Amino acid sequence: MNELAMMGQYIGAGLAAIGCGAAGIGVGHIxxxxxxxxxxxxxxxxxxxxxxxxxxxxxxxxxxxxxxIALLLMFAV
Known part of the structure; x- marks a missing residue:
């Protein structure tokens, strides 16, 4: 796999990981x-x-x- 596709995977995984922090904020709000x-x-x-x-x-x-989703983006081929 080329470097550009790997970079896209890692950027997508990082953006998907924002949801983990948002879940913590949501639980605190509730x-x-x-x-x-x-x-x-x-x-x-x-x-x-x-x-x-x-x-x-x-x-x-x-x-x-x-x-x-973040794990799938990082480790799925």
Whole structure:
């Protein structure tokens, strides 16, 4: 494989890896908003715990997909 194609693979993998950092930001945003709402209305916090975990799972899944795409771009021929 020529150097230009390899360079494109690494640039694409780096851009896809941005999604991993964005997943961390998303999880922090979800948890922060949950905590803010729980402090405003503590009696409703227990009922929203399942929504918190579903939101965190979706945000982490997007980060894992971005990591998978970055690995595929780096090591797939």
């Amino acid at each position: 948890a922060g908003n949950f905590l803010s709402g729980a402090l405003r209305n503590p009696s409703a916090a227990a009922g929203q715990m399942a929504n918190l975990f579903v939101g965190i799972a979706f945000a982490e899944a997007l980060g894992i997909f971005a990591f998978l």
